[in-house]
Amino acid sequence: MLRSLPSLCLFCELRTTVRTPWQQTRSMAQGRDRRPSRMVLSPSVAKPSKEREERDKGRPKSRNSPWAAVNQTEVHARDARNAPRQRSSAELKRSTQGKETKKKDDGGYKALKMQQSLSTVSYGARAATKDKISTIEGFSTFELLPVIQDSINPQALKSLGDISPTPIQKLAIPALLGHQDKKRRRSAEEPSSKEMEQFLLAAETGSGKTLAYLLPAIDALKRVEATEAERTERDEVQQQEKKATSLFELASPEAHVPDQDTGRPKIIILVPTAELVDQVGELAKSLSHTVKYRAALISSAYTGVVIRNRLFSPKGIDLLVSTPHLLASITKADPNVLSRVTHLIVDEADSLFDRSFSPLTCEILDRATPSLKQLVLCSATIPKRLDSYLRERFPNIRRLATPNLHAIPRRVQLGIVDVEKEPYQGNKDLACADTIWLIGKSAAEHSDDADEQADWQRTKRIIVFVNEREKTIELTDYLITKGIDATALNRDVDLRKQGEILSSFTDSSLSKKAKPDDDDKSSMNRKEARKQGIKMLPNTKVLVVTDLASRGIDTTAVRHVVLYDVPHTTIDFIHRLGRTGRMGRRGRGIVLVGKGDRRDVVKEVREGMFKGQALI
Numbered sequence: 001m002l003r004s005l006p007s008l009c010l011f012c013e014l015r016t017t018v019r020t021p022w023q024q025t026r027s028m029a030q031g032r033d034r035r036p037s038r039m040v041l042s043p044s045v046a047k048p049s050k051e052r053e054e055r056d057k058g059r060p061k062s063r064n065s066p067w068a069a070v071n072q073t074e075v076h077a078r079d080a081r082n083a084p085r086q087r088s089s090a091e092l093k094r095s096t097q098g099k100e101t102k103k104k105d106d107g108g109y110k111a112l113k114m115q116q117s118l119s120t121v122s123y124g125a126r127a128a129t130k131d132k133i134s135t136i137e138g139f140s141t142f143e144l145l146p147v148i149q150d151s152i153n154p155q156a157l158k159s160l161g162d163i164s165p166t167p168i169q170k171l172a173i174p175a176l177l178g179h180q181d182k183k184r185r186r187s188a189e190e191p192s193s194k195e196m197e198q199f200l201l202a203a204e205t206g207s208g209k210t211l212a213y214l215l216p217a218i219d220a221l222k223r224v225e226a227t228e229a230e231r232t233e234r235d236e237v238q239q240q241e242k243k244a245t246s247l248f249e250l251a252s253p254e255a256h257v258p259d260q261d262t263g264r265p266k267i268i269i270l271v272p273t274a275e276l277v278d279q280v281g282e283l284a285k286s287l288s289h290t291v292k293y294r295a296a297l298i299s300s301a302y303t304g305v306v307i308r309n310r311l312f313s314p315k316g317i318d319l320l321v322s323t324p325h326l327l328a329s330i331t332k333a334d335p336n337v338l339s340r341v342t343h344l345i346v347d348e349a350d351s352l353f354d355r356s357f358s359p360l361t362c363e364i365l366d367r368a369t370p371s372l373k374q375l376v377l378c379s380a381t382i383p384k385r386l387d388s389y390l391r392e393r394f395p396n397i398r399r400l401a402t403p404n405l406h407a408i409p410r411r412v413q414l415g416i417v418d419v420e421k422e423p424y425q426g427n428k429d430l431a432c433a434d435t436i437w438l439i440g441k442s443a444a445e446h447s448d449d450a451d452e453q454a455d456w457q458r459t460k461r462i463i464v465f466v467n468e469r470e471k472t473i474e475l476t477d478y479l480i481t482k483g484i485d486a487t488a489l490n491r492d493v494d495l496r497k498q499g500e501i502l503s504s505f506t507d508s509s510l511s512k513k514a515k516p517d518d519d520d521k522s523s524m525n526r527k528e529a530r531k532q533g534i535k536m537l538p539n540t541k542v543l544v545v546t547d548l549a550s551r552g553i554d555t556t557a558v559r560h561v562v563l564y565d566v567p568h569t570t571i572d573f574i575h576r577l578g579r580t581g582r583m584g585r586r587g588r589g590i591v592l593v594g595k596g597d598r599r600d601v602v603k604e605v606r607e608g609m610f611k612g613q614a615l616i
C-alpha cells in the first residue's frame, strides 16, 4: 500500500500555524514524556560571574578600555612610521556584536526568542576562541604524559588514522592540565594544595567532550602516582637507614596497613544513564590497558555482586564511572568511598543539575569536596537554570565554550514533511512509515566513501524520536505492519536490554549486538508480519525512542533521525538531532509537522542550521 503512494518531497513548504499558549499548555500537559523541558538555555555561557568581575575591578585598565584615555598625564602620540593600528579583539567583538543585534532586530529568530529555549554566546567571544585554538594542530601540542599521548589513537580512537584534536579538546585539555598557568600545574601535583579548580566544558553534540575531560584527569592521576611512588621509595630508604643505625632497638612488628585504594576511587565520572556508564566506561577501560590504571563502571544494569566486586576489588580502584543514583546510595552506607576523590566529572551536567538529579549530584559533590582538586562539568547545552545555579554556587568556575556551542552543524540537513498535505492528510504514522521507506531505499546514495557505503548498503539505522513513552510501542507496532524492522525503546524496557538495543545503533566496535528476544512483543509482531507476507524493507533498522536515547549516546552509525513529534524546546532539538552528524559525519533530520505543531519554530531551527548559527 505504501509503495503505491506517491512519494512526497521531504522539503515541502511550510504553512505558518502559530498555536495559542493555551493550546501549547494543554498538549504539553498530557502524559509524562510530553511535559515540556523546563530548561532554557543560558544567554551568557562564556561570561564570567559578577564576583569575578568585582575581583577584577581594582586591576589596571587595559589600553583598549573605554576609560583608557581618561586622567592621562602624558601624551601618547602614535608613531606615524608604524603600520596602521590593528583592531583589538575588544573592538572586533564590539563591531560584530553590533551587526549581530541589527541582524536579529531585522527579523531574526522571533519564534525561538519567544520560546526562550536557547541563549546567546556573544559572537565576539566565539571568534576570539576560534582564533585562540586555531594554532593548535595535534595532540602532541598538549603536555600529556608520553604513555597517554601514545594511547590516544590506538586505544581511544580505535586507530582512526590522521587525527587532530576537536575544538573542545583544544580548549579544555591545556586548561585542565594547567598549561596556561604553570603555577597551577605545580599546585595540582602538590597533594597538600587545598584549592579546588572548577571548569565548565560547553561544546556541541558529538564533538569529543569525553576525551577532553578524560585525558587530563588520567594524566593528573598518573603524575600523582609517580610522585607518591618516589616518596614511598625515599621513605623506605630512610627507614632502612634508620634500622641500620639503631641495631639495638627492639624490632617492632610491621603494622598492617590496609590497602587504601580498595573502594576509594580518585577520579569519579557521573553520567545520567546506565548506557552512558557503559559508553564512557568502555573508553576509560580501553585507555587503562596501555596507561595502566584501574577503571570500573557500575550502574543498576549490573547485579549487586558485580557492583561490589568492581568497587571493592582488592586490587583497588582509580577511576569509577557511575550514575548519581547508584553512587549516592552506596556512599550513604559507606561515605569513605568518596574520601580520596581528587577529580569529579559531571557529564551531561544540564541533566545532572536538573531538578530530578540535582539533590543526588549535589550530595555526592558535597561529600567529595574536602579532597577534591578539580571539578569538571560538561554539557552540550547550558540551560539558563544551570547557568544561574553555577553563578551562585561556583562563581569562579572557568567557562570553556566552543565557537559552535548551541549550533547544529551545517553538515546535518533538516527536511520537513507536512503531514497535513496529500497523501497523508493528517496521518502522522503513515507519513513516518513512508519517510522511513524513502530513506531505506535512498540512504546509500548519501554515503561519503566506499567503505561506509558498503556498511550502509548492509544496514541503515534510523532513530525516530517521539515525545510520549506510550507512543514508542504504538508507533513501533504500526511500522512493523508496514514492513519496517522497528524496535521500541523506553524506560519500561529492562536496563540490560536497553543497552543491547542501543548498542546496535552505536559504533560497531562497542556493539554487543542485540539478541532476538522471543518474548519481546515487537519480535512477535515481526514474526506475524512475515507470516502475513508483508514485504519488509530490507537492511533497515529503526529505533523508536523518547528522550531516553537523546543524551550523550554516541550513535555514530546513525545517519537519519526522524522527529515524529516537534521537540518542545530547542534544547531537545539540539540533543535529538545531535544523534546524527557526529564527529564530522554528514546526517539528515526529518521533522514531521502536523496540525498544532510549532511550524514557526521548525522553520527557524532549519534556517539556523542552514546558516550554521546558534539556535537562539
Ligand SMILES: Nc1ncnc2c1ncn2[C@@H]1O[C@H](COP(=O)(O)OP(=O)(O)OP(=O)(O)O)[C@@H](O)[C@H]1O
Pocket: 156, 157, 160, 163, 164, 165, 166, 169, 203, 204, 205, 206, 207, 208, 209, 210, 211, 379, 380, 507, 551, 552, 553, 554, 556, 578, 582, 583
Ligand atoms: N579528536 C578526535 N578525532 C576523531 N574522532 C574523535 C575525536 N575525539 C573524539 N572522537 C570521536 O567522536 C565521537 C563523539 O565523541 P563524544 O561521545 O565524546 O562526544 P560528545 O561531545 O560527548 O557528544 P554528546 O554531547 O552527544 O555527548 C566518538 O565516537 C569519539 O570516538
